[in-house]
Amino acid sequence: MSGEPNDEELEKLRQEKMEQLQEQGGQGQGQGVDEEAMEAQREQREAQKKAMLRKHLTDEARKRLNTVKMSKQEFGEQVEQQVLALAQSGRIQGKIDDEKMKQLLKELQPDKKSFDIQRR
Template identity: 55%
Template sequence: MQRRQLEERQRKAEIEAQKDAILRTILTPEARQRLTNVKLVRPELAEAIENQLIALAQSGRIQAQITDDELKQILAQLNSQTRKDYKITIKERGWK
Protein backbone atom coordinates (compact mmCIF):
# COMPACT_ATOMS: atom_id res chain seq x y z
CA MET A 1 0.00 0.00 0.00
CA GLN A 2 2.73 2.46 0.93
CA ARG A 3 4.71 1.53 -2.14
CA ARG A 4 1.76 2.35 -4.37
CA GLN A 5 1.32 5.72 -2.66
CA LEU A 6 5.02 6.44 -3.01
CA GLU A 7 4.96 5.59 -6.71
CA GLU A 8 1.90 7.78 -7.21
CA ARG A 9 3.56 10.69 -5.44
CA GLN A 10 6.68 10.26 -7.56
CA ARG A 11 4.61 10.18 -10.74
CA LYS A 12 2.76 13.36 -9.70
CA ALA A 13 6.06 15.04 -8.87
CA GLU A 14 7.46 14.11 -12.29
CA ILE A 15 4.37 15.48 -14.03
CA GLU A 16 4.60 18.71 -12.03
CA ALA A 17 8.30 19.00 -12.89
CA GLN A 18 7.51 18.57 -16.59
CA LYS A 19 4.73 21.17 -16.40
CA ASP A 20 7.05 23.56 -14.59
CA ALA A 21 9.76 23.10 -17.22
CA ILE A 22 7.32 23.83 -20.05
CA LEU A 23 5.87 26.86 -18.27
CA ARG A 24 9.39 28.15 -17.59
CA THR A 25 10.05 28.20 -21.33
CA ILE A 26 6.76 29.82 -22.39
CA LEU A 27 6.31 32.39 -19.61
CA THR A 28 8.51 35.28 -18.57
CA PRO A 29 9.60 35.25 -14.90
CA GLU A 30 7.06 37.98 -14.08
CA ALA A 31 4.25 36.03 -15.73
CA ARG A 32 5.27 32.86 -13.87
CA GLN A 33 5.19 34.78 -10.60
CA ARG A 34 1.73 36.12 -11.39
CA LEU A 35 0.50 32.61 -12.22
CA THR A 36 1.93 31.38 -8.91
CA ASN A 37 0.04 34.13 -7.09
CA VAL A 38 -3.17 33.18 -8.89
CA LYS A 39 -2.59 29.56 -7.90
CA LEU A 40 -2.60 30.56 -4.24
CA VAL A 41 -5.98 32.28 -4.53
CA ARG A 42 -7.76 30.28 -7.24
CA PRO A 43 -5.94 26.99 -7.82
CA GLU A 44 -8.55 25.64 -10.25
CA LEU A 45 -8.23 28.72 -12.47
CA ALA A 46 -4.43 28.54 -12.42
CA GLU A 47 -4.55 24.83 -13.28
CA ALA A 48 -6.85 25.51 -16.22
CA ILE A 49 -4.60 28.28 -17.52
CA GLU A 50 -1.48 26.12 -17.11
CA ASN A 51 -3.06 23.24 -19.01
CA GLN A 52 -4.27 25.55 -21.78
CA LEU A 53 -0.87 27.22 -22.16
CA ILE A 54 0.91 23.86 -22.22
CA ALA A 55 -1.48 22.54 -24.87
CA LEU A 56 -0.92 25.65 -26.99
CA ALA A 57 2.85 25.35 -26.60
CA GLN A 58 2.88 21.67 -27.51
CA SER A 59 0.81 22.34 -30.62
CA GLY A 60 3.24 25.08 -31.66
CA ARG A 61 0.76 27.94 -31.38
CA ILE A 62 2.91 29.93 -28.92
CA GLN A 63 5.82 31.51 -30.78
CA ALA A 64 7.28 33.84 -28.13
CA GLN A 65 7.28 33.95 -24.35
CA ILE A 66 4.07 35.20 -22.79
CA THR A 67 4.67 38.40 -20.86
CA ASP A 68 3.05 39.50 -17.63
CA ASP A 69 0.79 41.94 -19.52
CA GLU A 70 -0.37 39.20 -21.90
CA LEU A 71 -1.08 36.91 -18.97
CA LYS A 72 -3.08 39.72 -17.32
CA GLN A 73 -5.21 39.94 -20.46
CA ILE A 74 -5.79 36.18 -20.46
CA LEU A 75 -6.74 36.29 -16.79
CA ALA A 76 -9.09 39.22 -17.34
CA GLN A 77 -10.86 37.39 -20.16
CA LEU A 78 -11.23 34.20 -18.14
CA ASN A 79 -12.29 36.10 -15.05
CA SER A 80 -15.05 37.91 -16.93
CA GLN A 81 -16.30 34.57 -18.28
CA THR A 82 -16.21 32.71 -14.97
CA ARG A 83 -16.99 35.46 -12.50
CA LYS A 84 -20.13 35.02 -10.49
CA ASP A 85 -22.08 38.01 -9.30
CA TYR A 86 -23.49 37.65 -5.84
CA LYS A 87 -26.52 39.53 -4.67
CA ILE A 88 -27.20 39.82 -0.98
CA THR A 89 -30.67 40.84 0.05
CA ILE A 90 -31.40 41.80 3.63
CA LYS A 91 -35.02 41.68 4.63
CA GLU A 92 -36.06 43.51 7.74
CA ARG A 93 -37.92 41.41 10.25
CA GLY A 94 -39.39 42.44 13.54
CA TRP A 95 -36.71 40.76 15.67
CA LYS A 96 -35.63 43.71 17.74
Protein backbone atom coordinates in the same frame (compact mmCIF):
# COMPACT_ATOMS: atom_id res chain seq x y z
CA MET B 1 22.59 29.30 -16.40
CA SER B 2 20.33 30.03 -13.49
CA GLY B 3 21.34 26.94 -11.56
CA GLU B 4 18.08 25.12 -12.31
CA PRO B 5 18.37 21.63 -13.79
CA ASN B 6 17.58 21.34 -17.47
CA ASP B 7 15.18 18.81 -19.00
CA GLU B 8 17.89 16.20 -19.59
CA GLU B 9 19.05 16.35 -15.96
CA LEU B 10 15.45 16.12 -14.73
CA GLU B 11 14.80 13.08 -16.93
CA LYS B 12 17.98 11.40 -15.66
CA LEU B 13 16.96 12.02 -12.03
CA ARG B 14 13.46 10.65 -12.70
CA GLN B 15 14.91 7.54 -14.33
CA GLU B 16 17.22 6.94 -11.34
CA LYS B 17 14.27 7.35 -8.94
CA MET B 18 12.16 4.87 -10.94
CA GLU B 19 15.03 2.35 -10.91
CA GLN B 20 15.34 2.74 -7.13
CA LEU B 21 11.62 2.13 -6.71
CA GLN B 22 11.76 -0.96 -8.92
CA GLU B 23 14.67 -2.36 -6.89
CA GLN B 24 12.75 -1.80 -3.67
CA GLY B 25 9.76 -3.58 -5.22
CA GLY B 26 11.89 -6.70 -5.64
CA GLN B 27 12.54 -6.70 -1.89
CA GLY B 28 8.91 -7.52 -1.14
CA GLN B 29 7.62 -4.23 0.22
CA GLY B 30 4.33 -4.68 -1.62
CA GLN B 31 1.76 -1.90 -1.21
CA GLY B 32 4.25 0.80 -0.17
CA VAL B 33 6.03 0.55 -3.51
CA ASP B 34 2.82 1.19 -5.45
CA GLU B 35 2.21 4.33 -3.43
CA GLU B 36 5.81 5.44 -3.90
CA ALA B 37 5.61 4.78 -7.64
CA MET B 38 2.40 6.82 -7.88
CA GLU B 39 4.01 9.62 -5.87
CA ALA B 40 7.07 9.53 -8.17
CA GLN B 41 4.83 9.74 -11.23
CA ARG B 42 2.94 12.68 -9.72
CA GLU B 43 6.23 14.43 -8.95
CA GLN B 44 7.42 13.74 -12.49
CA ARG B 45 4.26 15.26 -14.00
CA GLU B 46 4.59 18.28 -11.71
CA ALA B 47 8.26 18.75 -12.68
CA GLN B 48 7.40 18.51 -16.38
CA LYS B 49 4.60 21.06 -15.93
CA LYS B 50 6.95 23.48 -14.14
CA ALA B 51 9.61 23.03 -16.83
CA MET B 52 7.07 23.79 -19.57
CA LEU B 53 5.81 26.87 -17.74
CA ARG B 54 9.39 28.05 -17.14
CA LYS B 55 10.09 27.61 -20.85
CA HIS B 56 7.00 29.49 -22.11
CA LEU B 57 6.48 32.22 -19.47
CA THR B 58 8.64 35.17 -18.54
CA ASP B 59 9.51 35.58 -14.86
CA GLU B 60 6.91 38.35 -14.44
CA ALA B 61 4.17 36.26 -16.05
CA ARG B 62 5.06 33.27 -13.87
CA LYS B 63 4.93 35.47 -10.75
CA ARG B 64 1.51 36.80 -11.79
CA LEU B 65 0.22 33.26 -12.38
CA ASN B 66 1.54 32.15 -8.96
CA THR B 67 -0.18 35.12 -7.33
CA VAL B 68 -3.46 34.19 -9.00
CA LYS B 69 -3.05 30.58 -7.87
CA MET B 70 -2.58 31.73 -4.27
CA SER B 71 -5.80 33.69 -4.21
CA LYS B 72 -7.93 31.59 -6.60
CA GLN B 73 -6.37 28.14 -6.85
CA GLU B 74 -8.93 26.58 -9.20
CA PHE B 75 -8.82 29.51 -11.61
CA GLY B 76 -5.00 29.59 -11.48
CA GLU B 77 -4.82 25.89 -12.32
CA GLN B 78 -7.29 26.41 -15.18
CA VAL B 79 -5.06 29.17 -16.61
CA GLU B 80 -2.01 26.94 -16.14
CA GLN B 81 -3.70 24.12 -18.08
CA GLN B 82 -4.64 26.57 -20.85
CA VAL B 83 -1.02 27.77 -21.16
CA LEU B 84 0.21 24.16 -21.26
CA ALA B 85 -2.36 23.26 -23.92
CA LEU B 86 -1.29 26.24 -26.03
CA ALA B 87 2.36 25.28 -25.62
CA GLN B 88 1.78 21.63 -26.52
CA SER B 89 -0.21 22.56 -29.61
CA GLY B 90 2.61 24.88 -30.75
CA ARG B 91 0.45 28.00 -30.68
CA ILE B 92 2.89 29.97 -28.50
CA GLN B 93 5.61 31.84 -30.34
CA GLY B 94 8.32 33.06 -27.98
CA LYS B 95 7.40 33.56 -24.35
CA ILE B 96 4.23 34.85 -22.75
CA ASP B 97 5.10 38.13 -21.05
CA ASP B 98 3.22 39.93 -18.29
CA GLU B 99 0.94 41.85 -20.71
CA LYS B 100 -0.05 38.68 -22.58
CA MET B 101 -0.68 36.97 -19.23
CA LYS B 102 -2.99 39.82 -18.18
CA GLN B 103 -4.93 39.40 -21.46
CA LEU B 104 -5.16 35.64 -20.97
CA LEU B 105 -6.42 36.09 -17.41
CA LYS B 106 -9.09 38.55 -18.60
CA GLU B 107 -10.22 36.18 -21.36
CA LEU B 108 -10.44 33.15 -19.07
CA GLN B 109 -11.98 34.97 -16.11
CA PRO B 110 -15.62 34.03 -15.68
CA ASP B 111 -18.03 36.85 -16.39
CA LYS B 112 -18.92 38.71 -13.26
CA LYS B 113 -22.60 38.86 -12.59
CA SER B 114 -23.92 42.36 -12.51
CA PHE B 115 -26.94 43.23 -10.44
CA ASP B 116 -28.62 46.37 -11.67
CA ILE B 117 -31.40 47.39 -9.36
CA GLN B 118 -33.99 49.64 -10.92
CA ARG B 119 -36.40 51.41 -8.67
CA ARG B 120 -39.93 52.12 -9.86
